[in-house]
Amino acid sequence: MVIWGGDSGTTTQTGGLYDPVTNSWVDTTTVNAPSPRLFHSAVWTGSEMIVWGGNQGSHSVNLYNTGGRYDPVTDAWTPTSSSGAPSARARHTGVWTGDRLVVWGGTDETLYYNTGGRYDPVADTWSATWDVADVADLQIAGDDVKVYNIPTQLDIAVIEFATNLIDATSMTHLHIDIWVPQGTASTPFFGLGLFSFGPDGVFSGSPPPQGDDSQCVVAILEPQLVFGQWLSLDIPLSDFTEPDYPPALEETAHLAQIILRSDAVQLIVDNIYFYNDGS
DSSP: OEEEOOBSSSBBOOEEEEETTTTEEEEOOOTTOOOSBBSOEEEEOSSOEEEEOOBSSTTOSOBOOOEEEEETTTTEEEEOOOTTOOOOOBSOEEEEOSSOEEEEOOBOSSSBOOOEEEEETTTTEEEOTTOOOEEEEEEETTEEEEEEEOSSTTOEEEEEOTTSOBOOTTOOEEEEEEEOOTTSOSSOOEEEEEEEOTTTTSOOOSSSSOTTOEEEEEEEOTTTSOTTSEEEEEEETHHHHSOSSSOOOOOSSSEEEEEEEESSSEEEEEEEEEEOOOO
């Protein structure tokens, strides 16, 4: 049995391993351990304990969206990525699915959340709970790319930066390079979307968009999109804010997600960035 963290008058980053055969305890290392906290979640994967979230003290506003993976064999901690992680929270639920940690709910001690995320400890990556795609890193001719495996046609993959919102008000375009492998779809289709948390900078709830949140998906169709070759797209942000058909992206100062949608079951993605073309 592994226990960690909590409050014994002050929050702690210590823990222990209990051996029921010898009826004995061994301290867990504090080297690279998550910061002291309570009201975090902890799950057992079969080989590691994953700790995530929590706060610095009871009713504290010092909340965390960080965590760590503890290996009892080596007595070592590995930090979990905070890139794309859910917003900082405590008193949430964390469950292990067999290959992912799923975090949902919780509170910032003022508001209660109906959001969450999925954490892949192998890739050390987070994705939204409604993001059904798996993502992997790949090198092609020395170039690092992302491979999105989408289990069902027209499902969604999400690149999320909700904890580090992007202000693209001074930008004019979004660039992305994509490759759709031959034979992964019946007809080439690719949709690229942007999701904004709106002026308040906070997710307003599900199903999105709610409140001042907004989103828009731009469709890329034949003949521009073809199988088996790289396609470089430079999409004006005005295509999202002033689309031919609603809904429109209402603002670009609080961007939280890039949405990938395709009838392909696999997408290879590279070189995603916002830029100003000088106009």
